[in-house]
Amino acid sequence: MTAPADHGEYPMDRGRPSDEARRTPRNPSRILIVDDIADTRQALAIYFQYRGFIVETAPDGVAAVEAAHRLHPDVIVMDVTMPRLDGLSAMREINHDPHTADIPVVILTAYPIRAIKGGALDTSARFVMKPCTPQALEQHVCSLLDSRRSGDRPGDR
Numbered sequence: 001m002t003a004p005a006d007h008g009e010y011p012m013d014r015g016r017p018s019d020e021a022r023r024t025p026r027n028p029s030r031i032l033i034v035d036d037i038a039d040t041r042q043a044l045a046i047y048f049q050y051r052g053f054i055v056e057t058a059p060d061g062v063a064a065v066e067a068a069h070r071l072h073p074d075v076i077v078m079d080v081t082m083p084r085l086d087g088l089s090a091m092r093e094i095n096h097d098p099h100t101a102d103i104p105v106v107i108l109t110a111y112p113i114r115a116i117k118g119g120a121l122d123t124s125a126r127f128v129m130k131p132c133t134p135q136a137l138e139q140h141v142c143s144l145l146d147s148r149r150s151g152d153r154p155g156d157r
Contacts, residue, residue, distance in 0.1 A: 028052065028053075028054060029053055029054070029074040029075065029145055030053070030054040030055075030056065030071060030072075030073040030074050031048055031053045031054070031055055031056070031073055031074065031075050031076070031077065031141060032056045032057070032058060032064065032067055032068065032071060032073040032075070032076045032077070033045055033048070033055060033056070033057045033058070033076075033077045034057070034058045034059075034060070034061070034063070034064040034067075034076060034077065034078045034079060034082070034087065034090070035057075035059070035077075035078075035079040035082070035108070036059055036060055036079060036081075036082040036083055037079075038059070040079070041057045041059070042057075043134075044077065044134060044137070045057055047134040047138075048134075048138070048141075051138060056071055056073060059082075060082045060083050060084045060085060060090075061078075061082055061084060061085030061086055061087055061089055061090030061093075062084045062085045062090070064076065064078060064085075064087075064090045064094070065085070065090050065093050065094060068094045068100045068103060069097070069099060069100060072099075072100065072103065073103060074103070074104075074145055074148065075103065075104050075105070075106065075141050075144050075145055075148075076091075076094070076103055076104070076105045076106070077105075077106045077108055077137065077141065078090065078091055078105055078106065078107055078108065078125075079108055079109060080107060080108070080109035080111060080114065080115045080118070080120070081109065081110075081111055081114065086118070087107060087109070088107070088115065088118045088119060088120060088123075091105050091107065091123060091125060092123075095123070095124070102148075104124075104125070104126075104144040104145075104147070104148055105123075105124075105125040105126070106125065106126040106128055106137070106140050106141060106144065107120050107123070107125045107126065107127050107128065108128050108129075108130060108132070108137070109127075109128075109129060109130060110129070110130040110131070112127075112129050115127065126140050126143075126144060128140055
């Protein structure tokens with residue numbers, strides 16, 4: 001018995017969307033990715049753009065607060081440990097401003113104990129530990145977006 005020819009395809013290529021399908025937004029929601037590690041920001045931005053999101057990035061909490069006001073994204077993915085203003089403090093500023101208080105936040109951290117001691121569990125934000133796959137992060141983002149669309153508060157689900 002012989003195996004069928006693969007015609008130069010990699011198994012991962014089968015079932016992937018065409019170039020046209022990748023360019024067509026499946027979820028035109030705007031996401032703000034905040035992380036002080038440029039490679040992390042870029043990797044997440046590429047993934048979410050590929051998935052059809054409109055993506056903006058910020059390198060720290062100060063830039064995140066400014067971007068939240070300027071862009072009013074549909075959801076923010078925020079690292080905790082960053083220079084100038086950490087993610088929890090930036091999230092508190094965003095949540096306390098009436099113009100940005102409705103923006104749901106996913107707190108993403110490699111330092112869960114630090115985040116918990118900083119009050120991450122006392123917020124309405126989702127709390128996700130690094131490392132996580134982009135797919136798992138997208139599930140959290142989409143869940144928050146679904147909650148927002150249905151009128152639930154971010155912490156309700």
